Amino acid sequence: MARVEDRIDVELAAATAADDAAHPRPRGDFARLPWGSFVIIAVLILVAVLAPLIAPHSPTEQSLPDKLLPPAWEAGGSTRHLLGTDVLGRDVLSRLLYGARVSLIVAAVALLAGGGIGLAVGIVSGYLGGRTDSFLMRTVDATLTFPTILIALLLAVSLGPGLKTIAIAITVLIWARFARVVRGEVLAVKTRDFVALARVHGCSHLRIMAVHIVPNVLNTFMVLLTLHIGFVIIIEASLSFLGAGIPPPTPSWGQMVSDGRSHIASAWWLSVVPGAAIMLVVLAFNLFGDWLRDWLDPRLRQV
Amino acid sequence: MLEDRTIAVEPLIRVENLAKHFPVTRGVLIGRTTGQVKAVDGISFTIGRQETLGLVGESGCGKTTTSRLLLRLEQPTAGRVLLDGQDVHALRGADLSRYHTRVQAVFQDPWSSLNPRLRVRETIAEALVVNRRVTRSGKLERVEEVLHQVGLPLSAGARYPHEFSGGQRQRIALASALAAKPELIVLDEPVSALDVSIRAQIMNLLKDLQARQPLSFLLVAHNLATVRYIAHRTAVMYLGRIVEHADTESLYRRPLHPYTKALFAAALPADPDAPRDDMILSGEVPSPIDPSPGCHFHPRCPFAMEQCARVAPELKTIEPGHVVSCHLY
Amino acid sequence: MAAGAPVVLEVRDLRAYLYTRWGVVRAVDGVSFALREGETLGLVGESGCGKTMTGLSLVRLLPEPAGRIVDGQVLLEGEDLLTKSEPEMRYVRGRRMSMILQDPQTSLNPVFTIGDQILEALRQGRADGGRSLVARAEDALRRVKVAAPEQRMRAYPHQMSGGMKQRVVGAIAVAGEPRVLIADEPTTALDVTIQLQYLALLKEIQARTRLAMLFITHDFGIVARMCDRVAVMYAGRIVETGPTRALFRAPRHPYTEALMASVPRMEGAVTRLPSIEGQPPPLHDLPTGCRFADRCAYVDDRCRREYPPTMAIGPAHEAACWRIERSPSSR
Numbered sequence A: 001m002a003r004v005e006d007r008i009d010v011e012l013a014a015a016t017a018a019d020d021a022a023h024p025r026p027r028g029d030f031a032r033l034p035w036g037s038f039v040i041i042a043v044l045i046l047v048a049v050l051a052p053l054i055a056p057h058s059p060t061e062q063s064l065p066d067k068l069l070p071p072a073w074e075a076g077g078s079t080r081h082l083l084g085t086d087v088l089g090r091d092v093l094s095r096l097l098y099g100a101r102v103s104l105i106v107a108a109v110a111l112l113a114g115g116g117i118g119l120a121v122g123i124v125s126g127y128l129g130g131r132t133d134s135f136l137m138r139t140v141d142a143t144l145t146f147p148t149i150l151i152a153l154l155l156a157v158s159l160g161p162g163l164k165t166i167a168i169a170i171t172v173l174i175w176a177r178f179a180r181v182v183r184g185e186v187l188a189v190k191t192r193d194f195v196a197l198a199r200v201h202g203c204s205h206l207r208i209m210a211v212h213i214v215p216n217v218l219n220t221f222m223v224l225l226t227l228h229i230g231f232v233i234i235i236e237a238s239l240s241f242l243g244a245g246i247p248p249p250t251p252s253w254g255q256m257v258s259d260g261r262s263h264i265a266s267a268w269w270l271s272v273v274p275g276a277a278i279m280l281v282v283l284a285f286n287l288f289g290d291w292l293r294d295w296l297d298p299r300l301r302q303v
Numbered sequence B: 001m002l003e004d005r006t007i008a009v010e011p012l013i014r015v016e017n018l019a020k021h022f023p024v025t026r027g028v029l030i031g032r033t034t035g036q037v038k039a040v041d042g043i044s045f046t047i048g049r050q051e052t053l054g055l056v057g058e059s060g061c062g063k064t065t066t067s068r069l070l071l072r073l074e075q076p077t078a079g080r081v082l083l084d085g086q087d088v089h090a091l092r093g094a095d096l097s098r099y100h101t102r103v104q105a106v107f108q109d110p111w112s113s114l115n116p117r118l119r120v121r122e123t124i125a126e127a128l129v130v131n132r133r134v135t136r137s138g139k140l141e142r143v144e145e146v147l148h149q150v151g152l153p154l155s156a157g158a159r160y161p162h163e164f165s166g167g168q169r170q171r172i173a174l175a176s177a178l179a180a181k182p183e184l185i186v187l188d189e190p191v192s193a194l195d196v197s198i199r200a201q202i203m204n205l206l207k208d209l210q211a212r213q214p215l216s217f218l219l220v221a222h223n224l225a226t227v228r229y230i231a232h233r234t235a236v237m238y239l240g241r242i243v244e245h246a247d248t249e250s251l252y253r254r255p256l257h258p259y260t261k262a263l264f265a266a267a268l269p270a271d272p273d274a275p276r277d278d279m280i281l282s283g284e285v286p287s288p289i290d291p292s293p294g295c296h297f298h299p300r301c302p303f304a305m306e307q308c309a310r311v312a313p314e315l316k317t318i319e320p321g322h323v324v325s326c327h328l329y
Numbered sequence C: 001m002a003a004g005a006p007v008v009l010e011v012r013d014l015r016a017y018l019y020t021r022w023g024v025v026r027a028v029d030g031v032s033f034a035l036r037e038g039e040t041l042g043l044v045g046e047s048g049c050g051k052t053m054t055g056l057s058l059v060r061l062l063p064e065p066a067g068r069i070v071d072g073q074v075l076l077e078g079e080d081l082l083t084k085s086e087p088e089m090r091y092v093r094g095r096r097m098s099m100i101l102q103d104p105q106t107s108l109n110p111v112f113t114i115g116d117q118i119l120e121a122l123r124q125g126r127a128d129g130g131r132s133l134v135a136r137a138e139d140a141l142r143r144v145k146v147a148a149p150e151q152r153m154r155a156y157p158h159q160m161s162g163g164m165k166q167r168v169v170g171a172i173a174v175a176g177e178p179r180v181l182i183a184d185e186p187t188t189a190l191d192v193t194i195q196l197q198y199l200a201l202l203k204e205i206q207a208r209t210r211l212a213m214l215f216i217t218h219d220f221g222i223v224a225r226m227c228d229r230v231a232v233m234y235a236g237r238i239v240e241t242g243p244t245r246a247l248f249r250a251p252r253h254p255y256t257e258a259l260m261a262s263v264p265r266m267e268g269a270v271t272r273l274p275s276i277e278g279q280p281p282p283l284h285d286l287p288t289g290c291r292f293a294d295r296c297a298y299v300d301d302r303c304r305r306e307y308p309p310t311m312a313i314g315p316a317h318e319a320a321c322w323r324i325e326r327s328p329s330s331r
Helices: A010-022 A035-054 A092-128 A130-145 A148-159 A163-190 A193-201 A205-241 A253-263 A269-302 B003-008 B063-070 B093-102 B120-131 B136-149 B154-158 B166-178 B196-212 B224-230 B248-253 B258-266 C051-058 C086-095 C114-124 C133-143 C162-175 C192-209 C220-226 C244-249 C254-261 C301-305 C322-326
Strands: B013-026 B032-047 B052-056 B078-083 B103-106 B184-188 B216-221 B233-238 B241-247 B315-319 B322-325 C007-020 C023-036 C040-044 C067-076 C097-100 C180-184 C212-217 C229-234 C237-243 C310-314 C317-320
Touching: A035 A092, A035 A269, A092 A130, A092 A163, A092 A205, A092 A253, A092 A269, A130 A163, A148 A163, A148 A205, A163 A205, A193 A205, A193 B103, A193 B120, A193 B166, A205 A253, A205 A269, A253 A269, B013 B063, B032 B063, B032 B078, B032 B233, B032 B241, B052 B063, B052 B224, B063 B184, B063 B216, B093 B103, B093 B120, B103 B166, B120 B136, B120 B154, B120 B166, B136 B154, B136 B166, B166 B184, B166 B196, B196 B216, B196 B224, B196 C254, B216 B224, B224 B248, B233 B248, B233 B258, B241 B248, B241 B258, B258 C192, C007 C051, C007 C212, C023 C040, C023 C051, C023 C067, C023 C212, C023 C237, C040 C051, C040 C220, C051 C067, C051 C180, C051 C212, C086 C097, C086 C114, C097 C162, C114 C133, C114 C162, C133 C162, C162 C192, C192 C220, C212 C220, C220 C244, C229 C244, C229 C254, C237 C244, C237 C254, C237 C310, C310 C322
Parallel strands: B052 B216, B052 B233, B103 B184, B184 B216, C040 C212, C040 C229, C097 C180, C180 C212
Antiparallel strands: B013 B032, B013 B078, B233 B241, B241 B322, B315 B322, C007 C023, C007 C067, C229 C237, C237 C317, C310 C317
16 A cells, blocks of 8 residues: 655755755754844834824824924933924834835735736746736736826826825836736646646636646745835835825835935934934845745655 | 447437548748648547447547547647537536546646646546536545546556646546546547556556446557557547548457557567568658548558549448448448 | 776775765765676666766766765776876776766757767877878767768767767767776666667677676666676665675565565566665765664664675675675575
């Protein structure tokens, strides 16, 4: 009677060992996790959700006598405004915390919409092939040649600034990237015997796409999603910086950086603080995405 | 042996003058058809009930394309495939569903035949679920039945493919082919990717299955000894055509076509003292793009005559149940 | 066959392990054999038995950094290759010991013409003052029966068939006139009629150059045709070695016996094929006693406790099995 046993393929063993050696890590899977990224991402989410509860002040509350206060550790700072105040006396920390919401919401919406569309197009294009594929890929190519910021600005100008506009602009920008990568994966999955066997079993094209193709491209798709979070946050920040993003007084990190431009010499914290926040968050998501890809990869190879 | 059956009753599968040509295109903007790949170039054969037909040949002979045509993975350019007298490529709707429960397949590569994201029982039950209304318990019951038939533990159903070895995966693939109670299973090189000692296990299993239920096999393979062990009749293909077709014993006792003889000579026996019939063919296995007129084999044939280059030989019956297509006869 | 010929390659107790996250995989666990000039030794076994790793160990091309040769000696014409430095090994590879792999697709570089690749191989080899490199390259192609070599020199690998590519690979491998050729399943990816051509070619080259060949395969038909002697590997060790005829006539190790019995025949009555139940033990978790014990028809207690030593059966025929001690002359 055949035993279900964990057999080690000598070649696989050599391959994964080479991989392990290339990324030396202390013993134990526990230490391999990207704790830094996890922490930052967790903090970001918490902050965005709990902003109304943790922020010491309202982000829009002006207090002209308190304008341009430096952060608490500098001379002249006060503990009431830990990260200082801006030119209208608004608390930088509170604006930072509320700004996190904007970044996250925009990122989430744009990624879900853009990623969703890209996934669907990639699957249909890759699986059906032929003229459908040609047509869809030409559309993708056209989209990818648009200069990113220009398109976003055009959309913002024609639709009017706001959360919805930014979300639409970013969706339009990123769906094509997803579509192309997903299509590549689909082409590879399509050649595997189990897809032909599904047809022999009598599955409809729809069933094959849903049951056999999508689950096998999901890994790549998820990694792609994670790696795009940083990109999306920066686009939003850039648009807000250029004035085509979220209109004031809602705080947005990009907007904050832009507002602090004119005071860079005297009140450095106005631009540097939100700028640092952007950098940290994007870095965290990129590292997370890298780890996710590596973590999923050997498992894929084992399969 | 099987003549009586085939005359009295319509065979399970009848293939008539089946052909599949793929156009060869050139040009970037406007595709011009510069030639035809005649992958299958007019073949005919039958498969009876509880019978195994072996289809042997080397790469480019068209045996895989033939199996794909039977499975409706390709549309024929000419000719027909009949299941119980019905043209399989003309089936639609409920008839098509029924077809999928009657004809199934097992492919060569155990490592790509199973969807890694599905539990084994989902893969096994797929043909059932898609073509028939089954209750959840009915589905699980059938999965257990076929797992038992292929010699796997019942616990295998809940597991994922990566937990199994190559031989076990082929058993799972066989189980998923058996689930809908098919009458014909197309086996495309089912054991060539497996270890030698595992091949024997799977071949014994195939024989046992055929003995216990009304099951026919189309066995596509290149290993003559494997085919001999299971097939009742064997057809030899070269460059899209059948060059010889006979009862297996008759073929192996007395191969007639020069290509068949070359194949037999190349099937090295596991016996250092076996007589060496070194019929070494010259040249390469040619491509099926626009093959020369006349006999397809003549460029490599050690017995080629003048007419072989001009006229394609007909299939002639040399002894009962043994046909060959060669000007030597 | 080549009974009195000098020993060209001698492997003594070779051990090569892979250090992986599942533990230490003992791919090659004490392998010993000798190869004489002009002789072909077949190394037979199923997947995972360690035969490919053995071949790679001889040329010291184990996958790094997981693979390490931990013990043993590989004596090429008396010199231990395991003590050589990497630059010294680079000199050995191709010139004194060469290797052909299974897949001609990946053995050749797709972006260079085959002419370039043969020339490069020749440049490494001995200088032949008389003729130009190109002439020698064309000769090399002619010797492997590639027609119109002058044109073929300019061809790219993808323009050639599998059989022809494998012949080019062969030409490159013997261009440096090595003493030993390791062929790792060179015909598995080829059609059978092409395989026959290729094996005949290898035999011809061997006859001409007195090359010693280590032929790694799982196909007993090839062994019967090509090999003078055979070594059967199982779970990292050689379980039986002997002259081809003796091994086929009277295999003494139960694994060899069972393996041969499971191969379908072209002649004789079609009887039920015996198969071997179970699977080989995992190479990272090997049992103490005989590794075939779980699947052996003749197993007894001692087999599970102690690994059997290699015992002589006949002239140059030996196997590692306790049964030999029990009944030395018959089965």
